[in-house]
Every structure is written in structure tokens, then in C-alpha cells.
Amino acid sequence: MKSSGRLILVEDRSRFASYLGYLLRRARILAGYSCSDRRGGAAPLAPDSCNPSDGAGEGSPLRELAILLLLAEPVACSQQQAAGRLGINRSVMVKLVDALEARGEVVRSRNQADRRSYVLEITAEGRARSRELLGRAQEASEQFLEPLSKRERSRFVELMAALVVSTGTETPPAALLELPVWLAIAAFERMEVAADAVLEPLGIDLRTYIALAVISSGRFSQSALATHMMIGSAATVDLVDELEREGAVRRVRSKDDRRSYSLEVTEKGQELASKGFSILSSAA
Secondary structure (H helix, E strand, C coil), rough: HHHHHHHHHCCCHHHHCCCCHHHHHHHHHHHHHCCCCCCCCCCCCCCCCCCHHHHHHHCCCHHHHHHHHCCCCCCCCHHHHHHHHCCCCCHHHHHHHHEEEEEECCEEEEEECCCEEEEEEEEEHHHHHHHHHHHHHHHHHHHHCCCCCCHHHHEEEEEEEEHHCCCCCCCCCCCCCHHHHHHHHHHHHHHHHHHHHHHHHHHHCCHHHHHHHHHHCCCCEEEHHHHHCCCCHHHHHHHHHHHCCCCEEEECCCCCCCCCCEEECCHHHHHHHHHHHHHHHHHC
């Protein structure tokens, strides 16, 4: 998946270059793939899928690393502040901190400035685990950026860090802004939240828009769409079923193989894709 995904990205660069969401999505999945331990060792640092049905790595070690690095800073931080700085949903943050606290890597202490609230503190165990996770994330980053030159790697980090910082109210820890795999995942996730919000009036989300944009570029089978979206066959079937129910896509039986179908964007789908492109371009 990794090598074929990268080859596809190169082949389609001219065709899909205008779809920032598509490119960031693929970068995010490849970053997740690099974070997955294919040698059967430790648990993956992050999922290699953007499919919302797989949980999107709510409790991934990469997110836990982000929290630990934040708490290692000398300034006291509350759970709410940590969620804001890292761009993590507050309910997800509660689960993450609960898990860290259960392992003795983080403790909640009464805030001396406001006795009604708590601050988070990293323990010696948490510092040790952050060092271990950071080492793994740095190795994953090397694998992720392997196709790029030294200059391109520096440029990638610079651009992704700018994207992440521009979408947040506060700056994440410096160590995270130098970690390519975290930057790729965070940039897409933050852009996805913003894109879903502006696309909501159309009744579609970024994932749907990307699928329509891809199908609009040529005649695709479901398996070809799965390859381009970098999702599994079951998730692709669910996505196409959803698009078909909305009247945005239709399945057309292949003349050469009556057992297979190609996908076509309907007039409604083309209208949604066009409006989506205009909205996203204006919001960029």
C-alpha cells in the first residue's frame, strides 16, 4: 500500500493538484502507515486510515505523545488548555488523559490559582514513555519523508507547521512542530474540521467532496476509487452506496465485464462538486 500509494500520488499529481484536501488526506494516511509497526512489535503510533468508522485513532500513542510533550513544558496546563493547544476534541481529551493517568504517566492536581479546576502534571513514568514514543515517531518520520530530498523535507515541515499553527489559537509544543508524521496528521485533521463546517450547508463533508472530485476526473471502478481514496473495499462500498442514495453518483455496468461497474457522477453530483470547490476555494 505504501509504495503503490506513493506511485499513484506521483502519477496523479497534475490531475489532482488543485484538490488540497485530497493531497493532505493522502499525506495523512501515508504518515499513519509509516507510524504502523509492520514488524509485529509495538502498537501502531497512529492509524493508517482516515475512515471515520474506524475511530480515527482516538487513543493513538501519537496523540498521547503530544499530550506528554505538552505537559513536559514548565508552564502548568489544564485539560481544557491542552485540548485547545493540540486541537483535540474535549471529550476525546478526557479519554486520553484518563488512560495516561491510569498508567501513572500523568496526574491531575488541584489548580492553586483556581481551586475549582485541575492542572495536569507529567510523572517520571510519563517522561520515560514520551522519550520512547518520540524515538519511534522520529523513525516513522524518516520513513514517511524518504522520497524527499533534504531541502524538500525542510520545506515540508515548514509548510505543515504553518498550516497547523494557522488553524489553532495557541502554538503546540516545539517538538511536535518538528515531527513530520504528527504535522501531516494534524494538518489534515484540522483542515477536515474546517472544511466539513463550510460544506455543511451543501449536505456533504470533505470526504464526500473528495470522492466526487476523484470520480469526476474519469471513469472509475469501485476498486480504483478505493485505491485513490486509500480506503478498504468495505468502506468504499459504504461510501458509494451513500453517494448513490444522495443521487450524486450512479453505477454503470461495464460493457466488457458484465460483473463489474464503473462509477459516474450525476448532474446533481457535478453540481455539488462544483459548489464544494467554490466554497473551499473561497475559504482557503
